[in-house]
Amino acid sequence: SQPILGELTASQVTPESVQLEWSVPEGTFDSFMVQYKDAQGQPQVVPVDGGSRRVTVPGLSPSRRYKFNLYGVWGRKRVGPISTDAVTGEDVSPAPEEERPPSQPHLGDLTASHVTSDSIQLEWSVPEGTFDSFTVQYRDAQGQPESLLVDGGSHTVTVTGLSPSHRYNFYLYGVLGQKRVGPISLDTITDGHVDAYARPSALSVVSPAEPEEEPPSQPMLGELTASHVTPESIELEWSVPEGTFDSFTVQYKDAQGQPQVVPVDGGSRRVTVP
Secondary structure, three states, X not given: OOOEOOOEEEEEEOOOOEEEEEOOOEOOOOEEEEEEEOOOOOEEEEEEEOOOXXXXXXXXXXXXXXXXXXXXXXXXXXXXXXXXXXXXXXXXXXXXXXXXOOOOOEOOOEEEEXXXXXXXXXXXXXXXXXXXXXXXXXXXXXXXXXEEEEEOOOOEEEEEOOOOOOEEEEEEEEEEOOEEEEEEEEEEEOOOOOOOOOOOOOOEEEOOOOOOOOOOOOOEOOOEEEEEEOOOOEEEEEOOOEOOOOEEEEEEEOOOOOEEEEEEEOOOOEEEEO
C-alpha cells in the first residue's frame, strides 16, 4: 500500500544551515526530495536516500525565513508535500577587512570533523579564490552513486543516511562557471556504535590519501529536444556525447508557477513529463 508521510520539523538551525527531520508512520519510500527557494528566490532541490529521516540543508543566508517542502518518492509517484518554516540564525562573524581580487581558486584539504554511525561532517579549505558551488560525490553502502550540491559560500556539509562501520570514499569538486576543479578526496569509516552516546574517539578516519581508483573524466551534455508533444505531456530526449552521468534531473514550473522536479536514471536518454 502507499506509504504515508508524517510531520516535518526543523531540529537544528544555524546562520547557514537547517537540519530537517521527518517521520514515516506507514510504509517505506524509495527516496525523498526537499524543495525550497534560496535567498535569490531560485528553487533548490536536495535529494535524500529513502532510508534517511533527516537532512542538513547547507548554504543558507543568515536571519532569513525559509519554507521547506518534503516529498516522498514511491516508484513513479510523488507523495506530499509536508512543510515547515524555519528562520536561520543571526550571522555574528566579523566582516572581512577587504575584498581580495578575483583569481583562479584552489582547493585545499578535505577532512572529516564529526563522524557518527550514520553521518559524516566534511570540511574543506579554499586557500585562494572563491567557487560558485561545490559537489560531493560518493557511493552508498549498496554501491549506488550519490551527489550533494553545496553552496559556494559554505566549506562544510553533513552527509547523512550512511551505514555503520562502512568505508566511504568522498570526492569534492569546486565548480567555477562551466569549469570543475579537483577532486580532493577523503577515505573515511563510519562509527560502528549506533548509540548516540558512544565514545566519539571510537572512529577510524583515514587521512586523505590517493583514491584507489581515479574518478572518471567529466561527462558532457549534448542537445535537449522535445520529441513528442500532447495536450498533457511532453517527451524530452537528450544526448551525452562524452562520458556517463549517475543520474539526471529535469526541472520546470507547472501551470501554477510551482517548481517541479523529475529524477531520471543515468542510463536513460528520454523521459515523459506528464
